[in-house]
Amino acid sequence: MPGRLTFGEVVERGGVRDHASRVTRDVIRRSNEAAAEDARVHLYVLSCDTCAATKACCGYVVTAYLYEAIPVAARLVRERRDTPALRKRLRDAAARMEAVGAGHVGPCVFLDAAERCTIHDDRPAVCGTHLVSSPAERCARPGGEVTAIAAPLLETVPPATAVAIAEELGLAPIGTQxxxxxxxxxxxCLEAWARPDYVRFLATHGRAAAERIAQLLERDRA
Ligand code: SF4
Ligand code: SF4
Structure with missing residues (x-):
């Protein structure tokens, strides 16, 4: 990868954003089609299709690969939403999620007052494939029995794509995804966007982010 281009330039000029968008949208589309077919065959209803409830699902801890965040960051830059106030909200939300690791942490930074996702077309696969067959009101009830529909593509496509796109970007190996x-x-992504030294920057901070996830998994296993 070119030495003096910024992360944003490499993402936009190298077609990485398009690649990342295409993969994530495809995973969501194929997962949702499979879920709809399963619901049709097994005679149940996907509650999300008609959900008018408060979007409790958009208040939970959400994980993502760096490549899934690229289309989101590109959109925020394009729409001039990358402000110090937004970065502070992202930092605070990240700290909350990294402290608890799972569960409800309050409304997602990207959820607007009308309960709409403001990055909907660019949302990560975890969000786009989260479908339930239990009644919508249970989603907001602490301890409510929620029946989620499995999205098996999540086990294979996103991890493999993370490796491929890290190579496209020339990112440094950090011993994990x-x-x-x-x-x-x-x-x-936003902090790296205008940096020519993004490889080193992302290696340092990407490793710290991944290590925090590993610590949370370790804690949950103990
Ligand atoms: S997960 Fe629950 S709250 Fe979210 S859209 Fe589906 S039914 Fe509605
Ligand atoms: S990114 Fe969008 S879909 Fe995902 S939790 Fe946030 S508001 Fe909900």
Whole structure:
């Protein structure tokens, strides 16, 4: 990868944003088609299709690969939404998620007052494939029994794509995937956007984000 281009330039000129968008949208589309077919065959209803409830699902801890955050960051830059106030909200949300690791942490930074996702077409695969067959009101009830529909593509496509796009970007190996909490990954992309030294920057901060996830998994296993 060219030495003096910024992260944003490499992402936009190298077609990385398009690649990342294409993969994530495809995973969401194929997962949702499979879920719809399963619901049709097994005679149940996907509650999300008609959900008018408060979007409790948009208040939970959300993880993402760095490549999934790239289209989000590109959109925020394009729409002139990358402000100090937004970065602070992302930083605060990331800290909350990294402290608890799972569960409800309050409304997502990207959820607007009308309960709409303001990055909907660019949302990560975890968001786009989260479908439930239990009644919508259970989603907001602490301890409510929620029946989520499995999205098996999540086990294979996103990890493989993370490796491929890290190579496209010329990112440094960090001994693990570039993976973390969604707000952390978006913030890292925004902070790297105008930096020519993004490889070193992302290696340092990407490793810290991934290590935090590993610590949380370790804690949950103990
Ligand atoms: S997960 Fe629950 S709250 Fe979210 S859209 Fe589906 S039914 Fe509605
Ligand atoms: S990114 Fe969008 S879909 Fe995902 S939790 Fe946030 S508001 Fe909801």
């Amino acid at each position: 570039y993976f973390g909490m969604l707000p952390r990954m978006v913030l890292l």
